[in-house]
Amino acid sequence: MEILPVSIKMNPILVGFSEAFNLLFSFDEEIWSIIFLSFQVSGIATLISVIFALPLGSYMGLQEFRWKKTISTIINTCMGFPTVVLGLIVFLLLSKSGPLGNLALLYSPVAMIIAQILLTFPIILGTTKAAVESVSSSVKELLLSLGSTRFQLWKSLLLESRKSTISGVIMAFGRAISEVGAVMIVGGNIRWYTRTFTTAIIMQTRMGDFGMAIALGMILLLLTFIINIFLTHLQTEEA
Amino acid sequence: MDAIITDTSEQNSFLIRCKDLSVHYRQPNGHFTRVLSNLSLEIRQGENLVIIGPNGAGKTTLLKIIGLLISPTNGNIWFREKLLEKINARERLQIRRKIAFVHQKPVVLNTTVKKNLAYPLLIRRFPKKKIQQKVSQMLKLLELSKFINHPARKLSGGEMQRVAIGMSLIYEPELILFDESMANLDPSNQHLIEGLMQNLLNDQSKTLLITTHDPMEAIKFGDRIAVLNQGKIIQIDKPERIFLEPNDAFTAQFVGYENIFEGFGVIDSDTGINNIKINDITIAASKAREGKVKVCIRPESIVISHYRPKEISFRNILKGNIMKCNDLGIVFHVFVSVSTDVFLVSITRNAWNTLQLSLGEPVFISFKATDVQIL
Numbered sequence: 001m002e003i004l005p006v007s008i009k010m011n012p013i014l015v016g017f018s019e020a021f022n023l024l025f026s027f028d029e030e031i032w033s034i035i036f037l038s039f040q041v042s043g044i045a046t047l048i049s050v051i052f053a054l055p056l057g058s059y060m061g062l063q064e065f066r067w068k069k070t071i072s073t074i075i076n077t078c079m080g081f082p083t084v085v086l087g088l089i090v091f092l093l094l095s096k097s098g099p100l101g102n103l104a105l106l107y108s109p110v111a112m113i114i115a116q117i118l119l120t121f122p123i124i125l126g127t128t129k130a131a132v133e134s135v136s137s138s139v140k141e142l143l144l145s146l147g148s149t150r151f152q153l154w155k156s157l158l159l160e161s162r163k164s165t166i167s168g169v170i171m172a173f174g175r176a177i178s179e180v181g182a183v184m185i186v187g188g189n190i191r192w193y194t195r196t197f198t199t200a201i202i203m204q205t206r207m208g209d210f211g212m213a214i215a216l217g218m219i220l221l222l223l224t225f226i227i228n229i230f231l232t233h234l235q236t237e238e239a
Numbered sequence: 240m241d242a243i244i245t246d247t248s249e250q251n252s253f254l255i256r257c258k259d260l261s262v263h264y265r266q267p268n269g270h271f272t273r274v275l276s277n278l279s280l281e282i283r284q285g286e287n288l289v290i291i292g293p294n295g296a297g298k299t300t301l302l303k304i305i306g307l308l309i310s311p312t313n314g315n316i317w318f319r320e321k322l323l324e325k326i327n328a329r330e331r332l333q334i335r336r337k338i339a340f341v342h343q344k345p346v347v348l349n350t351t352v353k354k355n356l357a358y359p360l361l362i363r364r365f366p367k368k369k370i371q372q373k374v375s376q377m378l379k380l381l382e383l384s385k386f387i388n389h390p391a392r393k394l395s396g397g398e399m400q401r402v403a404i405g406m407s408l409i410y411e412p413e414l415i416l417f418d419e420s421m422a423n424l425d426p427s428n429q430h431l432i433e434g435l436m437q438n439l440l441n442d443q444s445k446t447l448l449i450t451t452h453d454p455m456e457a458i459k460f461g462d463r464i465a466v467l468n469q470g471k472i473i474q475i476d477k478p479e480r481i482f483l484e485p486n487d488a489f490t491a492q493f494v495g496y497e498n499i500f501e502g503f504g505v506i507d508s509d510t511g512i513n514n515i516k517i518n519d520i521t522i523a524a525s526k527a528r529e530g531k532v533k534v535c536i537r538p539e540s541i542v543i544s545h546y547r548p549k550e551i552s553f554r555n556i557l558k559g560n561i562m563k564c565n566d567l568g569i570v571f572h573v574f575v576s577v578s579t580d581v582f583l584v585s586i587t588r589n590a591w592n593t594l595q596l597s598l599g600e601p602v603f604i605s606f607k608a609t610d611v612q613i614l
Contacts, residue, residue: 141308142346146359146406147336156358160349 012210019211020218030192031215038196041109041183042176045116046124050169053124058158058165060125061132075129078122083115087185090115094186107188112196115182120172127168131161163234170234174227178220252319254414254446255282255305260314262300262470274300275311275470282414285443289461289478290450291493297470298450299343302416305448306340307331336363339407343419345399347391347406352383355391355402359410377405382431397428404432408439415439417449421456436460454494458482466490488614491535497583498536504528504613515611519578523554524611533614538585540610543573543594544603553605557582561600575604 023031060068092098094106094114105111135157143153158165180198187194189203197220204213262274275297282288282305290298303309304316307323316323318334326334348355356377360370378384381401386394391402400420407415421429439445440460449460457464458478465475466489473487485491491499502517504527513527515534524534542548547556559577571591573584582604586594596602 136346138342138344138346139348141303141340142342142348142403142406144308145306145335145338145340146362147332147410148362149332152362156348 012208016210016214020215023211023215024219031212033192034195034197034200034216035219037109037194038177038198041112041196042116042173045113045176046120046169046173048113048117049120049124049172053121054128054158054165057125057128058132058154058161061129061161062154062157072126072129075122075126079126081119081122082181083119083179084181084185086118087115087182090118090182090186106186107190107194109187109194111186112183112194115186116176116179119179119182120176123172123175124168127171128158128161128165131164131168132157134164135160167231167234170227170230174224178224252284253281253317254284254319255448256280256317257301257305258315258317260301260304260311260316262297262304262309262312264312273470275304278314278470278472280465280472280475282446282448285446287440287447287449287460287462288465289457289463290448290465290467291452291454291457292450292467293452293493296467298467299418301467302340302418302448302450305414306338306416307335308340336410337413339410339412339415341400341404341407341415341417341420343422345396345403347394347399347402349392350390351388352378352386352391352394352402353388356405356409359406363410373409377409380435381405397424400424401428401432404435408435413444414446414448417447419450419452421451422453433459454482457494466493468493484612485535485614488533488535491533491612491614495537497538498541499614500534500580502532502534504530504532513608515613518580520557520580522557522611523608524613525607525609526613528613535612535614536582536606536610537612538572538583541582541584541604541606543575543584543586543590543596544605545594547603548605550605552607554608555611556603556605558601558603561596561598561602564596564598575602577604 022028060071090111091106093100094103094111095101096106105114139160140153140157143156148156178198180202183189183194183196184199184202187196187199189195189199195203197216201213201216201220204210204216257278257280260275260278260280263276264272264274266272278297278301280301290301292298300309304311321330321334323331323334348358353374356374357370360373365373375384375387378387381404383398383401383405386398391399394402404420421432424432436447439447447460449456451457451460461478463475464478464481466473466481466487468489474481474485474490476484481490482494485494488499500517502515502522504524505514505516506512506527506529507514513524514521515524515527515532517534522534542553557577559575559582561573562576562581563574565572565574568588570585570587573586573596575582575584584604
């Protein structure tokens, strides 16, 4: 008779786990919309960053120019930028009284993408630059002496440093999808519209609705795990 | 007939001409480093020129300048009649595509052997079929066919160097720069690469510029040898002249004259005999100069014997004692003390076995007057 109260006490968390599995395998519409949106926002942001940061980063790694050191320091600072502050900056830009206020982008997935571009761009830029720089000078000389044009040299160097560059991209995506500060501020955690993994977990935990939070948490953890398997694989192959 | 042939070879048009090349830079600690100073050099079309010199002489820097990988601080370079300073990027690329550079340490791209070899052809927009054909041809030549899809960076050093050389030869450059490419190779790889080199050496359409610090390699490959030391070319000449008539103590020592003495030349105008006094001994030389001179005698030119040799061709016969013997495998280095000087004599193992020399034993060393080189 004494056992009953204990089992009742355990209930919320246990129930949470069983509910989590239920939600996942019954393909609950809301949970999958959250997953889809998170991937969409972080994926698009990372992709856009890749398109711009990869050429720019490899160019910076290859070329000598004025202020290179200063710019590198700025990039490195941006790589560790607090996401909450990023969110604040984008919020101020997009808010009604801000310079881009009339675009009415605040609390939309587009705003979240903008914030995450600002997050991922310096990471990809910095890692690509470092990766291209780390290709030994003798390989650069080899490529030049074999008759590469400037463009061919640049392309080959990017290819030579592909492992480190890919690591940088995966890292940026990982940071974006697990980030909470910026998407919370500029997205607003609106149900069916701007609710992501992280913002949902916060809200559900506060509401005591552990089932959804645990389910999302497990997926996020699994995702991080997969990303790290990738990274470890790349890094060990390098050595 | 001979005269005509040498005449045309002298007039052979040059492929590369360097004039007053200087390279210097300021190190972070403020020191001024001179790598090359006022170096002038002409490389003729089709010749094989070996640049020999110790580490740090500036060999690699010179090669990189000629390969258009770095620019000199001062000076001009002509490729054929084109002054390289005055040409645009496009022309520069065209010239660079006629030049190949093989590094000292093997450098390959981080991809398969096949893709490595295809790269130079790919960037020159060769048709796919042609690339495939040339690559498989080259693989056979390099004896690397079984590694076709192997990652090039996973090969052994020698195999990797073969790939690197293959990459440089596959686009049939006119000028090939070998930067000590034969160093650090095991005998089997060295043999294979030397086989490849032999074809290049004989090919008049290919000009080879090879750096080395190994005199034997210089003789093997060079039509001409340039001796580089401290950023300057000290002597440039045919190999036999470099070895037989070094014009400088550095060259002499570098190419293997171990017997270098400082002496005093006396020319007897009556008898026409040139004597050189070295401390307590006097030796005869076929050529000489009055006053202070440096002389050298190759260790192989000296003959060692138990008794005074009868041959009159030896103008110099000295009596000494065996001081030290070094077993070098095929040859023995025997050090003989004569008065206050020590002569190094190089003899074969066969000679060693028949002579049965022992330490401290009195012996005669003899050498011809023509083998005494005045520096």
